[in-house]
Amino acid sequence: MKIEKLSLVYFSPTSTTGIVLEEIARGLGQESPMILDITRPDVRNQVAPVFENDVVLIGAPVYSGRVSKDAAEYLKTIKGSGSLAIVVVVYGNREFEDALLELKNIAVDSGFVVLAGGAFIGEHSFSDTEFSIAPNRPDEDDLEEAFLFGQKIASMLEGLERPEDILGVEVPGNFPYKDGMANGAFSFIDVTEDCDNCGICTAACPKEAIDEANGYLTIDERCIFCCACIKACPQQARIMKAGPMKNKAKWLSENCAQRKEPQTYLGLVNK
Ligand SMILES: Cc1cc2nc3c(=O)[nH]c(=O)nc-3n(C[C@H](O)[C@H](O)[C@H](O)COP(=O)(O)O)c2cc1C
Ligand code: SF4
Ligand code: SF4
Structure with missing residues (x-):
């Protein structure tokens, strides 16, 4: 064939x-x-x-x-x-x-x-x-x-x-x-003053979860935590804030290194 x-x-x-x-x-x-x-x-x-x-x-x-x-x-x-x-x-x-x-x-x-x-x-x-x-x-x-x-x-x-x-x-x-991701919104991204309003994060987001009219803040109810916006931001202005997601990242880096x-x-x- x-x-x-x-x-x-x-x-x-x-x-x-x-x-x-x-x-x-x-x-x-x-x-x-x-x-x-x-x-x-x-x-x-x-x-x-x-x-x-x-x-x-x-x-x-x-x-x-x-x-x-x-x-x-x-x-x-x-x-x-x-x-x-x-x-x-x-x-x-x-x-x-x-x-x-x-x-x-x-x-x-x-x-x-x-x-x-x-x-x-x-x-x-x-x-x-x-x-x-x-x-x-x-x-x-x-x-x-x-x-x-x-x-x-x-x-x-x-x-x-x-x-x-x-x-x-x-x-x-x-x-x-197994159970997948729990539903429920929480805020895990901060937008810093380095943001220059370029809009690249909006284009990268698969869920239309970025509010351009409101300082590019995340619309938490839509966000799936994919981090595409964080990785795409040329100014490193989108950052994971302290909290459960950051703790998870630390845990993963320590426990899934092999x-x-x-x-x-x-x-x-x-x-
Ligand atoms: C919400 C969420 C949950 C994830 N869960 C797992 C997981 O259970 N196991 C794992 O090894 N990686 C997990 N990952 C990591 C992704 O599977 C991995 O980074 C993948 O390469 C992303 O694919 P993409 O680059 O095509 O978006 C998770 C990522 C996200 C955003
Ligand atoms: S990609 Fe970064 S710099 Fe550009 S609008 Fe989004 S947060 Fe601001
Ligand atoms: S983490 Fe993903 S879904 Fe959430 S705002 Fe960023 S790109 Fe959109």
């Missing part, structure tokens, strides 16, 4: 998921796949596509051991129509827990046949110069793993006559899933 059309669908506020998926695509021998980046809210508000006879690489970050909610909600509305999917979660070197299983199940329920899955590591959203957590990942070694994963999938497909011969992939995780490696899973085929 040859890949006729490869599509990438991902949610990636701080870009690590997108980077990993694009490298897997290169390993699959596809330099210019169709990319549906669902990070922006206006994209998620459009009608989701129907895929037919495609291979679709689906990616989302892990939030509290689960697929990030905004990604999950959107992905439940796309239609696979029997297309093949590769599911990938990217996590910040703590654990991915039930996220990969959840993403696989979402893809199956949306009508995909899932032929492979992977969990890769990206710099933690809460990581900064004070408390670094998996800084600069995915790094060269991660990207090589991503490329090789793509190559392995490509050779698996080459040996296949028909998509019906794919029996699906087993990935780790438990069902019922490097984790990407894990990949290939499906079984009927020979």
Whole structure:
């Protein structure tokens, strides 16, 4: 089987998921796949596509051991129509827990046949110069793993006559899933006087949660703590304030310092 059309669908506020998926695509021998980046809210508000006879690489970050909610909600509305999917979660070197299983199940329920899955590591959203957590990942070694994963999938497909011969992939995780992020707003970002009103944070926010008319303050009820605005701010004017999130970042930097490696899973085929 040859890949006729490869599509990438991902949610990636701080870009690590997108980077990993694009490298897997290169390993699959596809330099210019169709990319549906669902990070922006206006994209998620459009009608989701129907895929037919495609291979679709689906990616989302892990939030509290689960697929990030905004990604999950959107992905439940796309239609696979029997297309093949590769599911990938990217996590910040703590654990991915039930996220990969959840993403696989979402893809199956949306009508995909899932032929492979992977969990890769990206710099933690809460990581900064004070408390670094998996800084600069995915790094060269991660990207090589991503490329090789793509190559392995490509050779698996080459040996296949028909998509019906794919029996699906087993990935780790438990069902019922663990509880995800608790709902509830709290304020965790300060905007300092270094802010020059450039608006870059607003463009980076996946939740329209920044109030331009009010000193670029965060609208806490909408915020998902993704930290895209903090990482995007060229003036370092958006900072995590002292409190539970900062404490969590400190805890993660102390307790999740040991490097984790990407894990990949290939499906079984009927020979
Ligand atoms: C609210 C929230 C919860 C997170 N929960 C986890 C987690 O349970 N385990 C983990 O290892 N990383 C966790 N992370 C880190 C992200 O999974 C990681 O930084 C990922 O690379 C972000 O993907 P992106 O760059 O595509 O946005 C969390 C990040 C956020 C914002
Ligand atoms: S990106 Fe930074 S400097 Fe620009 S508006 Fe936002 S907070 Fe202000
Ligand atoms: S305001 Fe909240 S949701 Fe928007 S980018 Fe910042 S952390 Fe993410």
